[in-house]
Amino acid sequence: MPHPSVADVFPDQPEPYRWIEGEPEFDPVRHLQLERPERSRTLADLGYDDRFIDGQASEIAMFSPARVLSDEGVAALRDTIGLLRPHVRQAPDGHRATGFLRGTVFLSKFVRDLCRCDEVTDFASDLFGTPLAPHTMVYQQGHMNFAPEDLAKPVDAWHHDFVGFDYVLMCHDPADCDGGDFQYFLGTREEGHAIVSRGEAIPDDRIATPRFPGAGHACFMQGSAVYHRATPLRRRAERVSLVNAYVSLDVTRPDPTRTFFVTPEGPYGWIEDHPETRHAYAEFARHTAWLGREKLSRLLADLTLDADRETATAALREAASDIERAIRTLEIGPRHFTEMEELRRRQDEELLG
Numbered sequence: 001m002p003h004p005s006v007a008d009v010f011p012d013q014p015e016p017y018r019w020i021e022g023e024p025e026f027d028p029v030r031h032l033q034l035e036r037p038e039r040s041r042t043l044a045d046l047g048y049d050d051r052f053i054d055g056q057a058s059e060i061a062m063f064s065p066a067r068v069l070s071d072e073g074v075a076a077l078r079d080t081i082g083l084l085r086p087h088v089r090q091a092p093d094g095h096r097a098t099g100f101l102r103g104t105v106f107l108s109k110f111v112r113d114l115c116r117c118d119e120v121t122d123f124a125s126d127l128f129g130t131p132l133a134p135h136t137m138v139y140q141q142g143h144m145n146f147a148p149e150d151l152a153k154p155v156d157a158w159h160h161d162f163v164g165f166d167y168v169l170m171c172h173d174p175a176d177c178d179g180g181d182f183q184y185f186l187g188t189r190e191e192g193h194a195i196v197s198r199g200e201a202i203p204d205d206r207i208a209t210p211r212f213p214g215a216g217h218a219c220f221m222q223g224s225a226v227y228h229r230a231t232p233l234r235r236r237a238e239r240v241s242l243v244n245a246y247v248s249l250d251v252t253r254p255d256p257t258r259t260f261f262v263t264p265e266g267p268y269g270w271i272e273d274h275p276e277t278r279h280a281y282a283e284f285a286r287h288t289a290w291l292g293r294e295k296l297s298r299l300l301a302d303l304t305l306d307a308d309r310e311t312a313t314a315a316l317r318e319a320a321s322d323i324e325r326a327i328r329t330l331e332i333g334p335r336h337f338t339e340m341e342e343l344r345r346r347q348d349e350e351l352l353g
């Protein structure tokens with residue numbers, strides 16, 4: 001059962017999704033093998049300053065690969081992926097990742113139950129030292145990246161995530177792949193983005209390439225603060241990664257989730273006439289409603305009757321701020337991705353105060 005705070009946020013399966021048939025049933029006892037990662041890097045290690053770190057729910061940026069699935073769990077996930085294959089989309093040229101699948105929690109009960117299972121959520125909460133819940137933007141649960149059909153393209157280009165917390169789970173054994181490495185930048189997202197935007201390559205000595213011992217291992221990270229990619233494959237291979245996102249239930253820090261709507265051109269996989277696109281507005285409104293509700297609950301718990309006028313006003317303003325920002329974003333509507341990037345940068349700056 002998901003945390004009570006988010007239980008009513010996840011919608012039932014919407015049209016036109018149908019469950020795949022013949023998939024295994026997720027069983028945490030048989031399918032999980034949670035083993036703590038050995039190493040971590042803090043946000044400070046990546047060069048973030050105190051102002052930035054104070055605005056995040058955890059000081060940890062990144063963990064070395066942790067075992068998540070048992071051998072049986074890997075086999076069950078692979079069976080499920082085989083059934084999901086017909087749904088994989090190859091995005092048009094210019095999009096960030098070419099082979100991908102979203103809305104998996106509306107297609108596969110196995111993926112849905114894995115992405116929302118309490119054991120993994122508690123494991124991740126413990127690692128980051130903040131209470132997490134499966135992400136309230138449901139399309140951010142169980143996103144999958146697949147090898148592109150054109151080998152020259154990266155599996156996923158340099159970027160930072162639109163969500164605060166997530167993991168990248170290898171569904172294949174990376175040892176079977178020539179290339180297709182998950183990598184991250186040893187620096188801040190702003191610095192990484194600036195280098196890539198100038199058309200320069202990130203120096204090798206500033207790139208970390210975590211070594212995954214096998215399928216079923218995952219890197220847990222604050223994806224919004226870790227600039228990362230997956231390199232091109234040098235030979236055709238079965239490469240599939242599953243990215244599952246979380247929100248922190250500590251809403252005293254600014255929401256790291258970023259949502260903007262983009263026109264079809266550009267690298268963010270916004271494809272017209274797909275359910276994911278049609279559902280994006282309500283999904284964002286539902287996420288914002290959850291966040292506002294959490295903040296209002298906190299106000300009711302914390303605001304005492306002797307609070308003065310200024311304190312009461314500030315408390316209400318803060319509780320309503322995400323709703324007001326979301327309304328502005330919805331009113332702006334779809335924009336070209338370069339404009340969306342600028343809106344994102346401005347909002348990052350604004351939210352850090």
Ligand SMILES: [Fe+2]
Binds near residue numbers: 228
């Ligand atoms: Fe990512």
